[in-house]
Amino acid sequence: MDNYIQVGKIVNTHGVKGDIKILPLTDDMTRFEKLKSVFVGEEKLEIEISKVWYNKGFVMLRFKGYDDINKVIKFKDLLLYIDKKDAVDLPKDSYFIYEIIGIKVYTSEGEYLGEIKDVLQPGANDVYVVKEGSNEYLIPAIKDVVKSIDIDEKKMIIELLEGLI
Numbered sequence: 001m002d003n004y005i006q007v008g009k010i011v012n013t014h015g016v017k018g019d020i021k022i023l024p025l026t027d028d029m030t031r032f033e034k035l036k037s038v039f040v041g042e043e044k045l046e047i048e049i050s051k052v053w054y055n056k057g058f059v060m061l062r063f064k065g066y067d068d069i070n071k072v073i074k075f076k077d078l079l080l081y082i083d084k085k086d087a088v089d090l091p092k093d094s095y096f097i098y099e100i101i102g103i104k105v106y107t108s109e110g111e112y113l114g115e116i117k118d119v120l121q122p123g124a125n126d127v128y129v130v131k132e133g134s135n136e137y138l139i140p141a142i143k144d145v146v147k148s149i150d151i152d153e154k155k156m157i158i159e160l161l162e163g164l165i
Helices: 029-034 069-075
Strands: 004-014 019-024 037-040 045-055 058-063 079-083 104-107 112-120 127-132 135-140 146-150 155-158
Touching (some): 004 058, 019 069, 112 135
Antiparallel strands (some): 004 019, 004 079, 037 045, 045 058, 146 155
């Protein structure tokens, strides 16, 4: 199992001193201030963070030893990861998206609907994209619908509200 969690995507460089612009893939973008290092790209190259600041909804980072645009341009479009041990503690009944992806979804009557393939975050609540064959269902992540989640068993039970499917 992968021991890393995605926390951002490098979308561009910023200036000529090696700063990079990060699209945060986390609910708390200030979490970067608490990190000493991140892992870059699929190779998980560990790089120490020397500076963090914010600009128009983006996280701006400078890596220690990467003080020139030519040293960081190669990181554009790569994902940033942290070690799972550095993950923030979530409140009870809250989960990381990576924990939800792949869960099998059943109705309270025991009917199998499919597997969660994606989690959309359109606003007030998350929406689970459940697929089985050519069928796709959008399930709102609200207490009236989601009755139980068992991360270890990779199983979710939902209550079908009228008009949901």
